[in-house]
Amino acid sequence: RSLTSRKMVPLKLLVLGAHNTGKTALCVRFVTKRFIGEYDRKKDVTYRCSRTVDQESVDLEILDVAWKVSSSSAASLEASIRWADGFLLLYSITQRCSFTEVPRLKTLIDQTKQSLVVPTVLVANKADLEIGREVTTEEGQRLAKDLRCGFRELSVAEAALAVEAAVLQLIRLVLDQQRPLPDRRSYMLTVRHALTKKLTRSKTMQW
Numbered sequence: 529r530s531l532t533s534r535k536m537v538p539l540k541l542l543v544l545g546a547h548n549t550g551k552t553a554l555c556v557r558f559v560t561k562r563f564i565g566e567y568d569r570k571k572d573v574t575y576r577c578s579r580t581v582d583q584e585s586v587d588l589e590i591l592d593v594a595w596k597v598s599s600s601s602a603a604s605l606e607a608s609i610r611w612a613d614g615f616l617l618l619y620s621i622t623q624r625c626s627f628t629e630v631p632r633l634k635t636l637i638d639q640t641k642q643s644l645v646v647p648t649v650l651v652a653n654k655a656d657l658e659i660g661r662e663v664t665t666e667e668g669q670r671l672a673k674d675l676r677c678g679f680r681e682l683s684v685a686e687a688a689l690a691v692e693a694a695v696l697q698l699i700r701l702v703l704d705q706q707r708p709l710p711d712r713r714s715y716m717l718t719v720r721h722a723l724t725k726k727l728t729r730s731k732t733m734q735w
């Protein structure tokens with residue numbers, strides 16, 4: 529395909545995670561390359577930008593969902609999940625409760641999308657705060673494997689390139705899922721993994 533005939537692929541990403549995990553910082557870092565320490569954000573914000581990934585021009589909308597505890601926001605969260613093609617799930621390595629929140633969010637995503645394979649990257653943020661670490665890298669890797677997500681441990685504050693790589697990984701997962709079935713290598717592998725896991729679980733009755 530020539531450059532002039534290339535179409536922009538619209539792609540919608542949702543950033544989710546507990547309070548203070550760095551969702552806004554990550555979005556701003558990805559879009560502007562800058563790290564801004566404090567934000568006064570009470571509402572959901574959508575960022576728009578574009579990237580070229582594997583010769584595919586991608587028009588991105590990234591929705592940064594403000595952390596809300598009230599159950600009245602559950603319907604709007606589900607609407608945002610239905611809207612999105614791919615998910616960045618954040619936790620902070622210095623906040624174990626943000627890590628334990630991840631499976632609940634992933635379950636909500638899976639149930640809302642009603643799909644075995646939902647493009648998701650788990651992001652362990654604040655890797656610069658080693659001294660306050662409460663979640664090990666191995667725990668993060670294990671959870672990502674369990675939830676069938678990509679995994680990145682990084683510091684939004686210190687590593688713009690790592691943020692770029694995490695979002696690009698998610699974009700690739702989404703693009704892969706949108707390809708015709710025979711071309712979807714990672715998709716097929718993930719389905720196989722998910723089915724094997726379900727079968728193993730039902731055999732050993734660990735539901």
Ligand SMILES: Nc1nc2c(ncn2[C@@H]2O[C@H](COP(=O)(O)OP(=O)(O)OP(=O)(O)O)[C@@H](O)[C@H]2O)c(=O)[nH]1
Pocket residue numbers: 545546547548549550551552553554564565566567569593594595653654655656657682683684685686
């Ligand atoms: N040290 C360090 N601080 C970070 C990092 N990323 C974000 N922060 C800080 O963590 C705090 C929360 O960041 P936000 O981006 O507002 O987090 P959020 O997840 O959007 O928070 P909510 O608005 O509660 O949903 C801010 O004080 C940031 O400066 C990081 O990689 N390292």
